[in-house]
Amino acid sequence: MIEKVLELNNVSVNFGGLKALSDINLEVRRGEILSIIGPNGAGKTTLFNLLTGIYRPTSGTIRYKDTVINKLKPYKRVELGLARTFQNTRLIKNMTVLENVLIAHAKCNKEGMFSAIFRSWATLQRRREAIVQDCVEKLATVGLEHKLDLLAGALPYGEQRLLEIARALVTGCEVLLLDEPAAGMNSVEKAELIQKIKYLSSQYSLEIILIEHDMGLVMDISDRIVVLNYGVKIAEGSPSQIQNDPNVIEAYLGGEVEER
Amino acid sequence: MIKKTAIAAATVLAIVLPIVLQLVNDYLLHVVIMIGIFSILSLSLNVIIGYAGQFALGHAAFYGIGAYAAALLMLHFHLSFWIALPASAAIAGLFGFLLGSPVIRLRGDYLGIVTLGFGEIVRLIFVGWVDLTRGPMGLPGIPAPSLFGFVFSDKLEFYYLILLLLLITYVVIHRLVHSGVGLSLLTVREDETLAQSVGIRPNYYKLLAFTVGGFFAGAAGAFWATYISYVSPDAFRYLDSVNILAMVILGGAASLPGSVLGAIILVVAPEILRYVSDYRMILLGLAIVLMMIFKPSGFWGEQYRKRNFYGNVKKVGNK
Amino acid sequence: MFLQQLTNGLTIGVIYALIALGYTMVYGILKIVNFAHGDIFMIGSFLGLFFMQEFQLPLYLAFILSAAVTAGIGMLIERFAYRPLRLADRIVPLISALGVSTLLVSLAQKLWGTEMHPFPTAFGSRTYTFGSITFSEIQILILLLSILLMLGLHLFVTRTKTGTAMRATSMSLTNAALMGINTNRMISLAFAIGSSLAACAGMMVGIYYNAVYPTMGYMAGINAFTAAVLGGIGNIPGAMLGGVLLGLVETLGGAYISTQYKSVISFSILIIVLLIRPSGILGSKEINKV
16 A cells, blocks of 8 residues: 555646646655656746645645645644745845754744743753754754854855755654755765755655756656646656656657756 | 953942932933833834834834823722733733734735834824823822832832843843744744744744733833823824834844843933934934944844854754 | 715825825835835925925915925935835835934924924915805815826826836836836936925925924825725825725715724724735735745
8 A cells, every 4th residue: 555645636726817737636655755847837836835835726635644734824734744945045044054943943943932931041951952952963964063153144055955954854844845956066966965865765754855957866866756847747657757758858848858 | 250240240330320320410310210211112122123023113102001001000990010010011012912913914014004003093092082091181190119118219219120120121031032932033034934834833923022022111111100100192102112113223123232222322312412402303313224224233233142042052063 | 065075085085195106106116115205295395385485486386396306305315215225124224214204304393393384375265166065276276286297197107108117117126127227217206206296295285284294294194105005005096096085085984983083094994905905906916926
């Protein structure tokens, strides 16, 4: 029995007259790494926004572990275990690397007002130390544990994207949505990223959904691939199936099936 | 080492200075008390504007609500100041919550105008609801606080009281903004969509800021009522809101020592510049514009803040 | 009685419309609310008074001069208090505007004192009556002039090259720049036009109520902003519509409900609009791209 963690049934998203996504049927299986690919404007980030609750579906249902989550606000979905990174990194440039991760830690951002004001200093410090350790551990998985006090804005671009991943991880998520994590990386960094993603998937028992344009990376890392074009799913299957799918090749206009 | 000496020195200064001042000129002590009041007001507004990023004008309304509430509780219900104080603060905090609720989904500029309008309406009520507030004539004869039979009568006693209130306010707000709550507030301020995406509920935190801000402003108002023993609508006009805002800005948004600094500057400056009192507001307006152009983060701004949440955690990473 | 109130409401409405246009034009391009706009209205009023009292100028000349000088002041404010801050956090120009507002009010208080000044005009109490409605001379002037000005603006914005360039700039600042439009000049123009309209409104109010005082921009500003939001902020016909509607509602409300809490009525409208339909009557909904 294939266990479906996330399931979309006939989901459509319309903006006024624009159909961003039409009748999408999609599932994410336990433990898999799923890639969403497609030309620009196909609706990939829209799909992410849909999954995380920034957009509401115009029709259809989104199920997370048998619960319909259509109406849940984004912060609620984080509590359930869905976390994401952004295509254009959304870091708080004025905060340190560690702070940027702390804000996503449930125990930190749920620290109560009265706790903060009235609890004994020793208790608070003890709790906070544990939370900080947890954050540092996640930062270590992406290799940023030595840059804790640097302002996020001072990091090179590739590391900023890694920071976003650490931040999503620390929410304690089960489904991790990565929006173009390899953008702006060179081939060395991409190779490292592939290893990191595989490691995260097994170490933390995550499902990972990836939006990517680098086909080499996609083919290497994915268990399955879904192809979108003009808001419609045009293909789905294993990497070798997708590579040979005529619809996919046509959609890319004979383009970029890069060899790694 | 240096820090402990500094704290000791500051404590001695805080205790001894007013006595010295009073010997020189009673009025100087009044100025220091006013610094205390406006420090609390500035700190309370900073939570709303600096930490939550809500451009709220009309803060003087909470100050006024606290003052009138204390006055009415002490005059009509004969409550002691020590009960009226927290009660008034709570009432003002409640109004903060009530004002905040419809307003938090508005964007910066709209929020400013609406809160400004709210401030004006509160003032109009102070002036217009004569049965309750005696309108422009105000409420005189508010009793001074009394402690075990000893009635406050000297400025020195009020000084120690406001000093205590300021310390409490500072410590509470400091602990609050350096906690996870503070980080959440800052995140909401910087990027609401991001906040939502990491599990923070923006509306909750914005409301929290409004409530806390209103609460402490109300406390300052209660003190004002008993100190001057008279409340009238004149102390809570739009210009007073702008004054408090200017203190936050000059000192530095999201900077607690900055708020106190701003209060010191804007209470002392008009006293020193008495001979140019005509130009006071002109200079203030100019100062605000120039600050925004050249030093928007204030004189003791956010860049000096200790790391929120983990600033005091001893073992961070592998250090 | 009702028709009379309608007329009065219309009169105040077109005045609100003129001020609201300033808010909406600046907002349309820069996406900020010019907090100081109400005080520019006040300055225009004082300038008109000044020109008439000190130089014995006739009314029409005072209108023109006041509008011109106020336009200049508006452009100066934009150049020195807003333009340097265009790239800063959104809250920074707002605070700067607040500073400008404080500056303008206190300057006016320094120059002309805090009391109310009467407006010297040759307008007697001549009235014209049609059926149950009575127009005073002043009302006719206000209505005619305002409609003329609004018509002029509409023609300018829709029929001229510069006007179209302005509309383009308000749709997208970056795209307009890419098209070769001098966006800085468009912004200055928006401020100039908005300020001169506000100055005319200021003079009208001064004459109509026979009172000019430094804090008059405060309530008028909030009301005009409400009108702009009601009609759809950023939208020029919206500002005109909103102004007239607000004037009518406020006057009728004041007549049939209570005059004392008139400001509460218009303020409540603002809250309701912002909560229910923030894009206003003629405005379009913004889509948030993440």
